[in-house]
Amino acid sequence: MDRAHKKLPKVSYLSIAYNVLIGLLLLLFALYNWWEIDKTSQALYERETMLAKREALEAVTTVTKRIQTIEKVLAEWDETRQQLMYRQYYPIWRDQRVRNAGLLPETIDDIALYDRSGRILAPGHSKNVMPNSLPLRTGGTLYVNEGGHIRLLSFFPIYTESGGSQLLGYGGLVFDLADELRADRQYRYIDLATMRIQLPSGTVVDRDKLAQSLSFGLMPNPSLDKMRSVFQLAFIQITAVFLLIQLASAWLLHRFFTRPLRELAEEINSLRDLDNEEKNFCRIEPLPIRELEELRHSFYEYHSRLLDLNQNLERSSQNFYDQARRDPMTGIFNRRAYDEDWHSLDASNKIEQCSLILFDCDHFKAINDTYGHHVGDSVIKSLASILQGTLRGEDRLYRLGGDEFATVLARSDADNAEAIAARCLEQVLNHDFRQYGVIEPVTISIGIAHGSPGVPLSELQKQADIAMYAAKRPTSRKIEVFGERLNEVSPLLTNKSISAIYQTIQDPFLMEMHYQPVIDLQTREPAYVEALTRINIDGEIIRPNEIFPVVQARRVDAEFDQAVIQAVQRDLEFGRIPEHLGVSVNVSAVGLLSSKVTDMLVYLKLAYPEVKIVVEITETALIDQIEKATLHIHKLREAGCLVALDDFGSGYSSLRYLASMPVDLVKFDISMMRLLEKGDVRQKEVIREVARMVTNAGYKMVAEGIETHAMLEQVVALGFDYAQGYLFEPAQNAA
Amino acid sequence: MALTGTAVHAQRVTIAIDGPLTASAEYLAGQRDKPAVLILHGFLQTNEFPSVRQLTKHLSDAGYTVLAPTLSLGIANRKLSLPCEAIHTHSMSDSIREIDLWLGWLKKRQTPIVLVGHSFGTIHLLAYLETHPDPAIRKLVGISLVEGSLHNVDDAQRERLLQELRRLAAQPRPTLVKRAISFCKQYQSTPQGLLSYMEWTPDRVIGSIDKIRLPMAFIMGSGDDRFGPGWLPRLKATSARVHVIAGANHFMDGQHEFDMLDRLLEELKGANGPGT
Known part of the structure; x- marks a missing residue:
């Protein structure tokens, strides 16, 4: 596998999706909080407006009461009644006495007295706005717009005594509403400079409903504006901090966790392609996180142990494999190896280039029974040694069972196989088996079959079998090569014959x-x-x-x-x-x-x-x-x-x-x-x-x-x- | 003329003075066998002045019929003392007329009558008695009578001032003048009004006492600072009896109030005799 294909992407789609999601959540959070701040500010503004209306109502009510109080004091003042009866010195009273008496606040711009018929006792100065004749016979308040100022003219009756019914005349006051309101108190919400009255000039005003006719702007609220600014700034800062934290977290996560983990994963993936002997670390630089580095070391240690274990297992498996393919007594290949090699040859279509030679010890059972298994084993070992020593280096010798041996000669024709077989027979005959106590001559019968086109593996083995049985016949020269002749004279040795x-x-x-x-x-x-x-x-x-x-x-x-x-x-x-x-x-x-x-x-x-x-x-x-x-x-x-x-x-x-x-x-x-x-x-x-x-x-x-x-x-x-x-x-x- | 009940024993009485000008008094009916007493307040005061109020109460408690008017001073139903800085258009003659009206009203209800004046109110009563001799009036008792002098003004200066006032008063539209009189340092008045009060010099007061043929008694405080040191001897030199309460001031307050009341009741006991 190409390592490049296994290399993990630098940034995973999941990571991008995660950061996009966090960003969207942060944006929603920001929008929501911005909206909350606006809503709170709006609520505070509405509350200020409501408080301003209340403040205006209270202020107008206070002014109204104060004016009423002034009117009452004036109406009941002895010297007021004095002027209504002896008006000779009325101007002095109007311009000096009434003010020196401390009954009129400075916010009252003018005062006038009228007789019972409504005529003013004496006209005022040109700057005075009081009319010469009483505009409201029953008393009341008149609104006059004077250069944008709200001037109120208040008229009240004066009787001979308090609570009396004998009318002496009328009094009149004129004042600027804004000045009067301003004189009363400091205002928290109302901006008096913006105050307007929604009535035409000359309108009679119901003083109890005067506040409802007024409109005004709100006093600038630096605290509210400051609070809103502080909130918005704090929110922007918090959002920025959140964003920075998010970016820093993403960077830290990528730098100290994701990338090290990815590199570790790539290392782990790359280890699959390494040879067992390559146990060294792929990277020199340690991972930034100590725990990850420890994990990496632990993994490599574990991997090394696995490699050692794998090598041991492979060696053991090879040993087991070899042992399974080896004959324990002679050390040569056994029947399993024979079958496997044959299947390999069969799979690679090399059978037709091979010669199969079967060796069988004549009368081995008699030898075994006569001299004992120990001697029989020695004979088998000697035969195996002789045959293996005689075969070519690359030729494998198999012990198929008991005293039967076989070899497969790759890239060999029949003549060559027969020559090798003859050499084997000669070496066996020349061997001195008396060293094991066997007196009788030990001989072997050899059957040879050579692969040819169209001959399956099983048939080749059968042919070698037939040849070997033929070689065992007393008249045989101990080496038989399977051919047409042998097939004709040895019908018995067909499967059918053996079955019979x-x-x-x-x-x-x-x-x-x-x-x-x-x-x-x-x-x-x-x-x-x-x-x-x-x-x-x-x-x-x-x-x-x-x-x-x-x-x-x-x-x-x-x-x-x-x-x-x-x-x-x-x-x-x-x-x-x-x-x-x-x-x-x-x-x-x-x-x-x-x-x-x-x-x-x-x-x-x-x-x-x-x-x-x-x-x-x-x-x-x-x-x-x-x-x-x-x-x-x-x-x-x-x-x-x-x-x-x-x-x-x-x-x-x-x-x-x-x-x-x-x-x-x-x-x-x-x-x-x-x-x-x-x-x-x-x-x-x-x-x-x-x-x-x-x-x-x-x-x-x-x-x-x-x-x-x-x-x-x-x-x-x-x-x-x-x-x-x-x-x-x-x-x-x-x- | 109207009678308005203000309490079980006290009644507020209002009378018309001139046109819409009205005046009020407190009337307390007493025993018929005792003389009725008209108590007149001091300069610019009302019948609510504490000294007058106490006199009214105690005399009523003693069984005397008491009428305590408040001079209108040109103000209808005046209730409060008139400040010095007010525009004063009233004069002594206006007060005499009102006193006459009140005595006429009282005589219709009870006689004989004893006049009791406090401070400048006694001068008002002297001025009335000079021009209105009345057999129903049996006695005048003056309490803390002032001498009518001007502070730091000698007789010559006073005379020049009177002449100036007479000149101003003679003008067709006299302007207001401001002068010190009595306890006022800036008394704002018409020239004729001020003149009417300023003409009552100490000599004229003594002369009036001597002139009026009516039993008079004066109850004075040795601690009164409204008159000079020669005033009490001059009073004592008249035909009137003079009671001097040691240590009492102009208002006879505190424990001196009872001494003053004892002297007053003493004087009233002898006032129920037949008229002169």
């Missing part, structure tokens, strides 16, 4: 028994017949030299022996064997050691006591439990069976067994019989001496493979008791 062998073991009645008479050389009459196994598959006969390699390879010797015994018993029951003749049954070394096989033979004898039952023990060289074998032979002889030592003189039989086991007959191998005819003098002499020795030991001798009269005369001359071969009669189908 197993079916026969399961159902002995499928076995087709052939019987060859063994001639008593004294009477020249058949003494008994030897049961020879055949398997008929769809009209094709599988012969013993093709059956037994499979039986031995599949380790079904005892089972096959039991099948043969059952087949012989079947033929006895069906009268296919003349009752006056005995019958010999070949029993393998494995079968002899099997209690089940010996029990079946004893039962057969008990079932047919009149019939001579001869048990021919083959491959005695493979008998590793002499005592047990001897015990079983005794058991058979006690039951009435005769026991013959088969193949005497071949590699599978020796004098040691002859001396050890209590047999009745010794059956010389055909190879020894042929030496009598074709051997040199010394060979013939050895055979004659052996025959004499066996005879002297008390054994009866059987010669097989007698094909000519010359051979017959020689065996008679040597004292053989029985003989068999084509000279007398080939094996016949019992049916």
Whole structure:
């Protein structure tokens, strides 16, 4: 994966969205608070307006009361009444006395007295505004606009005495309302300079409703304006501080948390691409936050531990893998490795360039049983060592199981494979197995199959199998290369044939028994017949030299022996064997050691006591439990069976067994019989001496493979008791 | 003339003086076997003046019928004392006329009558008695009678002042004048008005006492500062009886009020005899 693709973006959309959201919230907060400040200011203004109206009403009421008080004092003042009766000195009273008496405040601009008819007692100066005749006969207040000033002319009646009804005249006052209001008090809310009256000049005013006719502006309220300014400034400052805090927080968050975390995440991502050995930090500069740096160290430490653990696991896994693919005893590759390598080759279509070589130790089970598992293991190890040492360096040797080995030669043709196989065989034959106590020669059979176009893997393995089984045949040169010829002569070794062998073991009645008479050389009459196994598959006969390699390879010797015994018993029951003749049954070394096989033979004898039952023990060289074998032979002889030592003189039989086991007959191998005819003098002499020795030991001798009269005369001359071969009669189908 | 009840025993009496000009008095009816008493207040005062008020009360309590008028001084139903700085248009003759009206009103109800004046009010009564001899009036009792002198003005100066006032008063539209008189330092008045009061010099007062054929008695305080040191001897030199209350001032207040009242009741006991 390209690291660039894994690099995280500098600023995430979530972060942008978060900051935009905070900004919007801050804007809403600002608008809301600005609106609140405006609303509060408006409420304060409205409250001031209301208080101003109240202040105006109170002030006008106070002025009205004060004017009324002045009028009352004047009306009741003795000297006022004096002027209404003696007006001679009225101007002095009006201009001096009334003011000196302290009854008129300075805000009263003018005063006048009128007689009962409404005429002024004396006209005033030009500056006086009082009319010469009374405008309001019943008293009251008149509004006059004088140069923008609100002048009020108030008139009141004067009686002879307080509360009296005898009218003396009238009094009149004129004053400027603003001056009068101003004289009363200091105003908190009303701006008297802006006061206006909403009435035309000359209008009679109801003093109780005078305040309602007034309009005025508000006094400047520096405190309110200051408060509003302070609030707005404070709000702007708070908003700015919030904004700065937000920006600082975003920067700090980005600088000390987001970016370090992102870098840490990128480092973690980059670690996935590092080799296990790269454990060092990707960055030199420490992260700005100590806890993050500690986390980073902890992570690297944890990562390092994981790498170590991973390496250990990989090593362990490799070990387990190797161990799983290695044969623990020999150290070479095992069956699992073989299968895996084959699948690899199959997957890469390289099979047609490969040669498969199968190695199988001949008679290994006999060696194993005879000398023990320890020796058998040593033989296997030696074989593995020899074969591995002989193969090319790049060629792998597999132990498929037991004594079976295989190798796959890549880029190899059939000739090359055969040459390698020949070298392997030669090295095995040259190896001294006596160092393990094995006296008999240890040989291997080698089957070779070469891949060709269109041949599947399973077929190649089968071909090698066929070749290897072919190589096990006695007549084989121990190395067989699969080809058309081998395929024709080895029909048994097809899957179908192997299946037929197993079916026969399961159902002995499928076995087709052939019987060859063994001639008593004294009477020249058949003494008994030897049961020879055949398997008929769809009209094709599988012969013993093709059956037994499979039986031995599949380790079904005892089972096959039991099948043969059952087949012989079947033929006895069906009268296919003349009752006056005995019958010999070949029993393998494995079968002899099997209690089940010996029990079946004893039962057969008990079932047919009149019939001579001869048990021919083959491959005695493979008998590793002499005592047990001897015990079983005794058991058979006690039951009435005769026991013959088969193949005497071949590699599978020796004098040691002859001396050890209590047999009745010794059956010389055909190879020894042929030496009598074709051997040199010394060979013939050895055979004659052996025959004499066996005879002297008390054994009866059987010669097989007698094909000519010359051979017959020689065996008679040597004292053989029985003989068999084509000279007398080939094996016949019992049916 | 109207009679207005103001209390159980006190009545406010208003009489028309001249046109719309009215005057009021307090009338308290008393025992018929005792002389009625007319009490006149001092210069520019009213019947509400404390000394007058006390006299009215005590005499009424003593069973005397009391009439205490307030001179109008040209002001209808005057209720308050008239300040010195007011425009004074009244004169002695105006007061005599009002006294006459009040005595006429009183005589219709009870006689004989004893006149009691306080301070300058006694001079008003002397002026009345000079021109209105009346057998119903049995006696004049003056309390704290002032001598009529002018402060720091000798007789010659006073005479020149009187002449000046007479000259001003003779003008067709006399202007107001301001002069010191009695307790006023800037008394603003018509020339004729001021002249009418200023003509009552100490000699004229003594002469009037001697001239009027009526029993008179004067109750004076030794501590009164409204007259000079020669005034009491001059009074005592007249035919009138003079009672001097030691330590009493012009207003006879405090404990001297009872001494003054005792002297007054003493004088009133002998005033119920037949008229002269």
